[in-house]
Amino acid sequence: MAVRYQISGSTSAAISASVETGIRADALAPGTPLPAVRALATELGVSPATVARAYQELRQRGLVVTAGRHGTRVRPRPPVAGRRAALHPRPAPGTRDLSQGYPDPRLLPPLGPHLAALAAEIGPPVGYASTALLPTFAEAARDRLAADGVPAEEITVTGGALDGIERLLVAHLRPGDAVAVEDPGWANLLDLVAALGLRPIGVPVDDDGPTEAGVRDAVALGARALVVTSRAQNPTGAAVSAERAGALRELLAGRPDLLLVEDDHAAELARVPLHPLAGATPAWAFVRSVSKPFGPDLRLAVLAGDEATVSRVAGRARVGAGWVSTVLQRLVLSLWRDPATAELVRRSGEEYERRRTGLLAALATRGLAGRGRSGINIWLPVPDETSVVTALRDAGWSVAPGALYRIGAGPGIRITVSALDDADLVPVADAVARALRPAPPGRFTA
Numbered sequence: 001m002a003v004r005y006q007i008s009g010s011t012s013a014a015i016s017a018s019v020e021t022g023i024r025a026d027a028l029a030p031g032t033p034l035p036a037v038r039a040l041a042t043e044l045g046v047s048p049a050t051v052a053r054a055y056q057e058l059r060q061r062g063l064v065v066t067a068g069r070h071g072t073r074v075r076p077r078p079p080v081a082g083r084r085a086a087l088h089p090r091p092a093p094g095t096r097d098l099s100q101g102y103p104d105p106r107l108l109p110p111l112g113p114h115l116a117a118l119a120a121e122i123g124p125p126v127g128y129a130s131t132a133l134l135p136t137f138a139e140a141a142r143d144r145l146a147a148d149g150v151p152a153e154e155i156t157v158t159g160g161a162l163d164g165i166e167r168l169l170v171a172h173l174r175p176g177d178a179v180a181v182e183d184p185g186w187a188n189l190l191d192l193v194a195a196l197g198l199r200p201i202g203v204p205v206d207d208d209g210p211t212e213a214g215v216r217d218a219v220a221l222g223a224r225a226l227v228v229t230s231r232a233q234n235p236t237g238a239a240v241s242a243e244r245a246g247a248l249r250e251l252l253a254g255r256p257d258l259l260l261v262e263d264d265h266a267a268e269l270a271r272v273p274l275h276p277l278a279g280a281t282p283a284w285a286f287v288r289s290v291s292k293p294f295g296p297d298l299r300l301a302v303l304a305g306d307e308a309t310v311s312r313v314a315g316r317a318r319v320g321a322g323w324v325s326t327v328l329q330r331l332v333l334s335l336w337r338d339p340a341t342a343e344l345v346r347r348s349g350e351e352y353e354r355r356r357t358g359l360l361a362a363l364a365t366r367g368l369a370g371r372g373r374s375g376i377n378i379w380l381p382v383p384d385e386t387s388v389v390t391a392l393r394d395a396g397w398s399v400a401p402g403a404l405y406r407i408g409a410g411p412g413i414r415i416t417v418s419a420l421d422d423a424d425l426v427p428v429a430d431a432v433a434r435a436l437r438p439a440p441p442g443r444f445t446a
């Protein structure tokens, strides 16, 4: 029998710290039930109110969840350790990893020439007194957003999309507030929502984006924010269509109590047009990261929004991290201005498109309907994630189990196409088909 982790402590802070230590050390695995409040109180010789306070603090920080009569459990993705990584099947030696959701490093623009050019013109060191947002960078960012129909009079910069979304949620919401998120949706966002002590409400996604009914229900349930992925939705590849954008704009029009956040992480890499929702509500923000087209290590996103929202984010940053390095802003500006880089990004987008549609077609000829209108992933509904993920791993391919991305959505697997070459498409599709239809039990052969 497994040894039970011994929770200790005589105050609520000590008890919650002890649970957190157990989670971090892997002694309390995701999903593990915690002792009932009264039982633990008796065991530790403290009052039930002390234990209840400890559990409440853990709940607000997103480490545990309480489900009525089912008691309190360690959250499936507690935000104190690399849980999502732990849920990823470890690629066995010799397997190809299609589980990560990263862009293909072979398709990212080289930074060397831009860094060299920057070195030649960088000028004297910049101090604290310099502006946070370089006027040349801001002008280029505004032009690029305006060209896609995003009103970008007010903008700021953040350290990537997730940093921007975190700042937005913190600026507008309080722990316990509900956030409408796509379901299935980006695992890091689900982790962030939990880490901030917010409550996720899952909104179903079809190929055209979050469904109208799902958004309507989430708003009716009291969502204070809605996060929508414009294109290359992770994991389904959905892209908000013109029609869906129109319907959602109408649905959300004038809602003063809802923060609308759009995440356009695919940006210049997307091969489908942008249909923004920006400005549908008084409080809105549109976040465009440079991670996917230009490289995740740049850690930069442009954030446009209404005046109050942008100044809250920028103002809060000023009393914290301060600003995003002007060296980084200049580097991104240099990449934006370079026609050869633009061409490379365009070709990379086409390449992902070819790999994705190629795999979808190969699956379709095997009777499998995968989803993936845009981006670098495809989503395949499956009846049993574990058996399919395991069978694929045994066949030499690591894919991500849908459990990483789902709240209430049905099971599936996510296959990242960025690591695939043309020659891989048929073997991957064959392996998926076999994993879904295991051979009927046959006669034993010697």
Ligand SMILES: Cc1ncc(COP(=O)(O)O)c(C=O)c1O
Pocket: 101, 159, 160, 161, 162, 163, 186, 229, 233, 234, 263, 265, 289, 290, 291, 296, 300, 301
């Ligand atoms: C939906 C979504 N948004 C944003 C990002 C990138 O975010 P960041 O700019 O923080 O690297 C990703 C990366 O996988 C993503 O899947």
